Amino acid sequence: MKKINTLKAGQEFFLSGTIYTARDQAHKRLVGAINSGKRLPIEIKGAIIYYCGPTQTPRGKIIGSCGPTTSSRMDAFTPLLLAKGLKAVIGKGARSKEVREAIRKYKGVYFVTYAGCGALLTKHVKKAEVAAYGDLGPEAILKLEVKDFPLIVAIDANGGSIYD
Amino acid sequence: MRKIEATKITGAVIGLVRKASFFLRSDVLSALSKAYRAEKNIQAKKILRAILDNAAYARKQKLAICQDTGLPVVFVEIGQDVAVRGDLKEAINKGVREGYKKYHLRDSIVSDPLSRGRSKSPVCVIHTDTTGGEKIKLTILPKGFGCENKSQLRMFKPTANIKEIKDFIVKVVKDAGPDACPPYVIGVGIGGSADYAGIMAKKALLRKISSRNLKLEKDLLRQINKTGTGPMGLGGANTALAVHVQTYPTHIAGLPVSVNISCHALRSASVTL
Numbered sequence: 457m458k459k460i461n462t463l464k465a466g467q468e469f470f471l472s473g474t475i476y477t478a479r480d481q482a483h484k485r486l487v488g489a490i491n492s493g494k495r496l497p498i499e500i501k502g503a504i505i506y507y508c509g510p511t512q513t514p515r516g517k518i519i520g521s522c523g524p525t526t527s528s529r530m531d532a533f534t535p536l537l538l539a540k541g542l543k544a545v546i547g548k549g550a551r552s553k554e555v556r557e558a559i560r561k562y563k564g565v566y567f568v569t570y571a572g573c574g575a576l577l578t579k580h581v582k583k584a585e586v587a588a589y590g591d592l593g594p595e596a597i598l599k600l601e602v603k604d605f606p607l608i609v610a611i612d613a614n615g616g617s618i619y620d
Numbered sequence: 621m622r623k624i625e626a627t628k629i630t631g632a633v634i635g636l637v638r639k640a641s642f643f644l645r646s647d648v649l650s651a652l653s654k655a656y657r658a659e660k661n662i663q664a665k666k667i668l669r670a671i672l673d674n675a676a677y678a679r680k681q682k683l684a685i686c687q688d689t690g691l692p693v694v695f696v697e698i699g700q701d702v703a704v705r706g707d708l709k710e711a712i713n714k715g716v717r718e719g720y721k722k723y724h725l726r727d728s729i730v731s732d733p734l735s736r737g738r739s740k741s742p743v744c745v746i747h748t749d750t751t752g753g754e755k756i757k758l759t760i761l762p763k764g765f766g767c768e769n770k771s772q773l774r775m776f777k778p779t780a781n782i783k784e785i786k787d788f789i790v791k792v793v794k795d796a797g798p799d800a801c802p803p804y805v806i807g808v809g810i811g812g813s814a815d816y817a818g819i820m821a822k823k824a825l826l827r828k829i830s831s832r833n834l835k836l837e838k839d840l841l842r843q844i845n846k847t848g849t850g851p852m853g854l855g856g857a858n859t860a861l862a863v864h865v866q867t868y869p870t871h872i873a874g875l876p877v878s879v880n881i882s883c884h885a886l887r888s889a890s891v892t893l
Contacts, residue, residue: 481736511684512724520724521684526766526799549799549853570670571852572801572885574687575678593738594726618854
């Protein structure tokens, strides 16, 4: 896990390990819980969040199509989560100045993955289960075990960005 | 007058949901292949390769091309000499509901845009038009919202010149940047009213991508591809695959221009009953 802090913007990285999916409503709830002093349903310290809401899981498969959603919609929530120890996020597209600054400050990383390639990315998911907020349907937080999940560093721990 | 059962329409919609979600349009595939062959930027080429591989894998595995299986937009062209036995709208909505369930697609629809309550019975957006004859043509366009969010409308002054209009369209694409899954297909509606320009922009996405384009479309494509956004925003010569413009008469006081962006997973399917 230490290794990802040393990556540079533009570098490719293949991630193996545990990641959590979370998108708009899950972020709203996580940040709402932090602001009202409640316990979070997942351990945020050291966690990696993937902005993703997969399709339903077809019979006989581990997960349905599972590509990234637009990261900028999570911009308002990301700095606080990074302050609470979130290690890295995965999504698609550009981020706000505030997010970039928070990534630099807390030594996080923002990765992008192959956008619009949700079918192909299923190959890298070895396990998927609901971790929290199951009532949110496709926006529930899922715990995923991934293997060689293909990523590109978009903003590195020093604030370097591929979008400059 | 010809009669058609509503259940037949439901069945047809279920088939369209499957076709649009698993099988990328052949004209889109051709345009992506052409972009892949022509792209010189190594990273952009790699991403285009992944996009093509994704389409092939989705087709083979019967997986959704993209997890955002969209807000289903259904266009109905109904002949004046055909009558539907039953409720046409409900028949379409039922087809969407059953199709999304049957093929394990994502139910991305909330029943209330403000409370964001989960929907028990997802519905689609339906545009109905009448034509001559006794056929019904159904077209589904499951529209992903990463790109729908980047749509814009501008009401120009009637004295605006073509350069201002072109600059606006290019700026909308620039504003979308890497967020909406380039390479894009850009639908543009010029004229009509604010609402009609929007529908034209959406309908322009249904037009087959080909080399036969208006000069305005070619100019816009060239300008957009000069922005250098490229696939995933990582640079390259392919920010858009095509620009499709539709026009309609408008009022002496105005000039509506609506831009609707589609991601590279431009999915649609049609059937005539």
